[in-house]
Amino acid sequence: MSDASPDTSSRRRLRQARDRLATALITAGGIGVVVAVLAIGVFLALEALPLLWLPSGTETLGLSALAWGTLEAAAWSLVIAVPLSLGAAIHSAMFMSRRLRSRLKPTLELMEALPGVVIGFVAGLVMAPWVERHLGEVFALIVLLPPGLLLAAGLRACLPYRWQRWLPMGYAGLWLVPWLLLVMATALWLSPWLEVWWFGGDLRDWLEQGLGLDVAMRNALVVGVAMGFAVIPSVYALAEEALSGVPSSLAEGAQALGATRWQTLWRVMLPAASPGVLAAVMIGAGRAVGETMIVLMASGNAALMTLNPLDGLQSLAAGIAIELPEADPGGAHYRWLMLAALLLFLFTFLVNTLAELVRTGLRRRYRQLGGNA
Amino acid sequence: MIGVWHAWRGRTPRGEGPWAWLSAGSVALSLLALAALLLLLTVRGLGHFWPADVALVTLADGQQLAGVPVREVALPGDGRERLYRTGNAELEDGVWAWVPVAAITEVEYPRELVRVERRRGDEMVGWLVGMTREDGRWIEGARAWTALQERLHVLQGLRETRDRLRETVILPHVSEREPGDGDTPELTRAYARLQELQAAMEGGRLILRAAGGERLVVPLEALQSARRPNAMSAIDKLADWSDAVWRFLTEGPRAANTRGGVWPAIFGTVLMVILMSVMVMPFGVLAAVYLNEVAHQGRVTRLVRIAVRNLAGVPSIVYGVFGLGVFVYGIGGTLDTWFFEERLPSPTFGTGGLLWASLTLALLTLPVVIVATEEGLARIPDQQREGALALGATRLEMLSRVVLPMATPAMLTGLILAVARAAGEVAPLMLVGVAKLAPQVPVDGHFPFLHLDRKFMHLGYHVYDVALHSGDLQAALPLAYATALLLVLVILVLNLTAIFLRHYLRVRHGMPSPR
Numbered sequence: 032m033s034d035a036s037p038d039t040s041s042r043r044r045l046r047q048a049r050d051r052l053a054t055a056l057i058t059a060g061g062i063g064v065v066v067a068v069l070a071i072g073v074f075l076a077l078e079a080l081p082l083l084w085l086p087s088g089t090e091t092l093g094l095s096a097l098a099w100g101t102l103e104a105a106a107w108s109l110v111i112a113v114p115l116s117l118g119a120a121i122h123s124a125m126f127m128s129r130r131l132r133s134r135l136k137p138t139l140e141l142m143e144a145l146p147g148v149v150i151g152f153v154a155g156l157v158m159a160p161w162v163e164r165h166l167g168e169v170f171a172l173i174v175l176l177p178p179g180l181l182l183a184a185g186l187r188a189c190l191p192y193r194w195q196r197w198l199p200m201g202y203a204g205l206w207l208v209p210w211l212l213l214v215m216a217t218a219l220w221l222s223p224w225l226e227v228w229w230f231g232g233d234l235r236d237w238l239e240q241g242l243g244l245d246v247a248m249r250n251a252l253v254v255g256v257a258m259g260f261a262v263i264p265s266v267y268a269l270a271e272e273a274l275s276g277v278p279s280s281l282a283e284g285a286q287a288l289g290a291t292r293w294q295t296l297w298r299v300m301l302p303a304a305s306p307g308v309l310a311a312v313m314i315g316a317g318r319a320v321g322e323t324m325i326v327l328m329a330s331g332n333a334a335l336m337t338l339n340p341l342d343g344l345q346s347l348a349a350g351i352a353i354e355l356p357e358a359d360p361g362g363a364h365y366r367w368l369m370l371a372a373l374l375l376f377l378f379t380f381l382v383n384t385l386a387e388l389v390r391t392g393l394r395r396r397y398r399q400l401g402g403n404a
Numbered sequence: 405m406i407g408v409w410h411a412w413r414g415r416t417p418r419g420e421g422p423w424a425w426l427s428a429g430s431v432a433l434s435l436l437a438l439a440a441l442l443l444l445l446t447v448r449g450l451g452h453f454w455p456a457d458v459a460l461v462t463l464a465d466g467q468q469l470a471g472v473p474v475r476e477v478a479l480p481g482d483g484r485e486r487l488y489r490t491g492n493a494e495l496e497d498g499v500w501a502w503v504p505v506a507a508i509t510e511v512e513y514p515r516e517l518v519r520v521e522r523r524r525g526d527e528m529v530g531w532l533v534g535m536t537r538e539d540g541r542w543i544e545g546a547r548a549w550t551a552l553q554e555r556l557h558v559l560q561g562l563r564e565t566r567d568r569l570r571e572t573v574i575l576p577h578v579s580e581r582e583p584g585d586g587d588t589p590e591l592t593r594a595y596a597r598l599q600e601l602q603a604a605m606e607g608g609r610l611i612l613r614a615a616g617g618e619r620l621v622v623p624l625e626a627l628q629s630a631r632r633p634n635a636m637s638a639i640d641k642l643a644d645w646s647d648a649v650w651r652f653l654t655e656g657p658r659a660a661n662t663r664g665g666v667w668p669a670i671f672g673t674v675l676m677v678i679l680m681s682v683m684v685m686p687f688g689v690l691a692a693v694y695l696n697e698v699a700h701q702g703r704v705t706r707l708v709r710i711a712v713r714n715l716a717g718v719p720s721i722v723y724g725v726f727g728l729g730v731f732v733y734g735i736g737g738t739l740d741t742w743f744f745e746e747r748l749p750s751p752t753f754g755t756g757g758l759l760w761a762s763l764t765l766a767l768l769t770l771p772v773v774i775v776a777t778e779e780g781l782a783r784i785p786d787q788q789r790e791g792a793l794a795l796g797a798t799r800l801e802m803l804s805r806v807v808l809p810m811a812t813p814a815m816l817t818g819l820i821l822a823v824a825r826a827a828g829e830v831a832p833l834m835l836v837g838v839a840k841l842a843p844q845v846p847v848d849g850h851f852p853f854l855h856l857d858r859k860f861m862h863l864g865y866h867v868y869d870v871a872l873h874s875g876d877l878q879a880a881l882p883l884a885y886a887t888a889l890l891l892v893l894v895i896l897v898l899n900l901t902a903i904f905l906r907h908y909l910r911v912r913h914g915m916p917s918p919r
Contacts, residue, residue, distance in 0.1 A: 046798050046800075046801070047798060049798070049800060050798035050799050050800040050801070053799075053800040053803075054698060054799060054800070057690060057693055057694050057697075057698050058694060058698055058699075060687070060690040060691070060694065061690055061691045061693065061694020061695060061698065061699070062694070064687045064688075064690060064691040064694075064770065064774075065691055065694075065695075065708055065711075065712065067767070068712065068715055068767065068770055068771070069711060069715075071715075071718070071722065071723070071726045071767075074726055074729060074730060075722070075725065075726070075729075078729055114430065115430040115433060115434055116430075116434075117430075118426060118427035118428075118429070118430030118431070119427070119430045119431045119434055121427045122424070122427040122428050122430065122431050123431065125424075126424060126427070126428065127431070135431070135435075137903050138435070138438070139434070140899065140903065141438075141896055141899055141900070142434075142438050144824055144825075144828070144895055144896070144899045145441070145828075145892060145895070146827075146828025146829070146830070146864055146891060146892070146895060147828070147830070147831070148828070148830045148864040148865075148867050148868050148888075148891075149445070149828075149864075149867065149888045149891060149892055150441075151868075152867050152868070152871050152884060152888055153441060153444065153445075153888075155871070155872070156871050156872075156877075156881065156884070157444065164477075176429070176433075177426060177429070180425055180426055180428075180429035181422050181425055181426070183425065184422065184425040200424070200428070203425070203428035203431070203432070204428055204431030204432050204435065205432070205435075207428055207429055207431075207432035208432045208435060208436050208439075210432075211429070211432050211433060211436055212436070260437055260441075263434055267434075291421070292424070293421050293423055293424050297423075314717065317717050318717065320719070321717075321718065321719020321720070321721065321722070322719070323719065323720065323721045323830075323831035324830050324831055324864075324868065327831075327868075328868065328871065328872060348719055348721045348831065351721050351724075351725060351835075352721055352724075352831050352834050352835070355724075355725065355728060355835055356728075356756075356834065356835060360729075360733045368725070369725065369729070372721070372722050372725040372726075375718075375719050375721070375722050376718055376719075376722045379714075379717055379718050379719055379722075380714055380715075380717075380718060383713075383714040383717040383718075384710060384711070384714050387710050387713065387714060388710075391710075
């Protein structure tokens with residue numbers, strides 16, 4: 032490696048020139064790509080800007096109804112997704128066997144990859160008609176599932192110890208599945224009696240005449256369940272990450288002082304991980320707000336502003352998907368839809384940034400606490 | 405109940421309490437929901453192709469009907485009702501029949517019942533009375549069945565020849581022709597041949613007797629296939645089933661997307677995804693290399709990194725809006741005024757098309773590729789880089805010989821995840837170029853071979869369209885199931901590949917899992 036000869040030195044100059052060129056290209060390309068990606072927000076803002084000097088009162092698109100629908104759908108999906116995904120995260124961080132956890136994570140990752148159009152299809156064309164015809168059964172399912180689970184726990188405790196070992200807590204996520212099926216079948220079987228007992232025969236009549244609520248086939252509740260299903264994996268992944276990142280010294284210390292696993296979790300781990308859990312919920316909310324196909328196919332697309340979970344709704348994203356192809360570019364309608372897109376962009380971007388900052392801060396805190404995250 | 409409670413408090417060594425069990429239940433419920441969804445898609449998607457037995461139902465009032473049982477629901481009050489798909493749309497009570505289960509006196513499965521699938525419109529169910537051949541001869545009985553099968557086979561061959569002729573000769577010539585020109589000799593010849601084929605297909609009718617006794621007459625060229633499902637053995641049915649699945653995958657849609665296959669949608673999805681990968685990979689890797697290897701690791705880079713990561717969470721419809729505004733109306737409109745002025749006002753690139761769709765999806769998946777590649781780059785120990793530099797390599801050589809080869813599996817993971825995400829996205833495509841029905845696939849033998857300005861069909865959009873916008877939902881639903889299953893399978897396989905690749909990567913580099 033001597034550079035005495037003129038030949039090698041010229042080669043070296045060539046190599047260095049090439050290196051400088053490549054670095055410049057990479058820099059230019061990298062900055063270009065990043066700028067192009069970030070240009071989305073700027074573009075939407077520029078397109079929506081002329082709305083400011085539009086004569087007021089020309090056309091307002093009913094953006095408020097769409098925004099309401101978006102928030103309503105997101106709220107219902109979080110009502111479904113947050114308990115389920117946080118429960119799953121808690122279970123897999125604290126109780127689940129390591130083996131099962133390493134299998135569960137990729138499974139839920141696959142669940143996250145399911146396309147929205149398929150979930151929307153099943154929700155809108157299979158679940159919605161069924162729910163419409165079987166409101167009482169749905170109610171019975173919701174009411175009877177938690178006691179059914181606790182009953183499983185109670186029955187297990189009554190078993191002889193030898194049998195209990197066949198049903199370990201670490202694998203409860205698996206062996207509870209057939210039990211759940213059994214509970215569901217029982218709930219479906221019991222539902223006619225329950226309906227008679229609680230609602231005097233028919234839940235639907237009771238809702239419509241007793242409470243004056245409309246019941247639409249494709250309603251906010253169906254959207255909430257479907258979108259909750261779509262949101263569960265991402266919330267689970269982030270919450271589980273936050274919980275399992277809690278320094279093990281904390282949990283071990285609490286348990287050494289005599290706390291049960293649940294007490295450890297509730298009093299020590301959850302407070303420590305709460306920012307991360309909050310970030311997970313926020314990211315779930317961001318995803319629910321922007322999801323298009325599920326709302327489009329399962330909501331009935333009626334721009335209503337009601338609190339009734341059994342009535343239809345339309346979201347910003349669905350409104351854009353339906354109306355933008357027909358809107359005249361440059362017209363007022365087009366600009367309103369651009370504003371809708373801008374709102375979606377800003378909301379998700381801000382929520383995600385906030386969540387990311389929270390997570391970064393949390394990771395730093397864990398490191399200070401001496402964890403290995 | 406109290407006893408149970410005490411037993412539980414007393415026996416559980418650590419007294420987990422009810423909440424632990426509820427959290428376990430939420431795992432079980434999530435898994436159950438996932439399994440139920442996949443099972444539903446599989447059963448309904450694949451079951452549609454199975455040649456189900458045709459039941460001959462005799463009712464209490466002596467009426468008879470023949471059809472395939474579809475489902476059963478409980479009536480309000482007592483009793484159940486069963487839905488039969490009876491076909492025979494020309495009869496008054498055709499296609500679907502709800503029958504109270506209590507009114508059924510007898511259900512038989514006669515071997516001679518024939519189920520005829522039509523090219524358009526609904527199927528027919530009945531007994532074969534006979535057929536007139538294309539030369540006008542009348543055949544009945546067992547010979548009619550064999551003659552019918554032969555004729556259908558011939559018709560299928562003729563149809564394939566005709567379609568090939570149309571696709572390879574006539575369509576390219578017609579699209580090339582200037583508006584004022586007459587037919588070229590080649591085109592005239594092709595038209596003559598087309599008419600010959602058309603004439604060869606005509607003639608001949610099939611006569612069926614429906615369960616109610618009505619006679620049904622149908623021209624043979626309107627038929628797709630005829631089978632006697634009750635007389636088929638399980639192996640015959642399996643062969644028939646795989647044939648039907650194969651035709652679903654390789655044929656085009658018929659009858660406004662409610663019949664036939666999804667081949668153009670598969671083709672469109674795959675082509676769009678390939679184009680998108682070609683566009684996204686270089687830029688994504690470039691940006692990742694810049695962010696991780698070249699840029700000064702300061703506050704700005706960190707913020708940019710967070711921003712890029714967050715763009716993965718921006719709703720896909722927003723990307724669609726961006727694609728429509730910038731690519732289609734902006735760039736596409738400008739291209740049209742520059743190069744395709746003679747075709748205005750009908751737009752060439754100023755409307756949604758393959759190019760804009762794949763560009764939009766490339767933008768959408770860019771964050772995925774950048775994040776995955778960066779993760780791979782960050783895993784490579786700094787000693788590797790320092791070693792290369794210490795041995796006299798320039799930065800370019802260090803990157804291209806040492807760092808990038810080591811990061812290849814990560815890039816591949818990024819690519820697969822990007823493809824899986826892109827294949828399932830529908831919302832942005834609705835704005836930038838997907839079509840309900842695109843008879844011409846975007847690739848043909850006609851210059852420039854790959855037509856980037858054409859609209860294309862997409863599996864996900866096909867599901868949406870079939871499920872929400874078809875006239876006869878009951879008939880179209882099985883097709884939507886099958887298409888959805890296909891889409892899910894493609895995406896699951898891609899994701900599984902990515903998961904295994906990442907696992908392999910971790911094992912090879914002997915590193916703990918990230919985060």
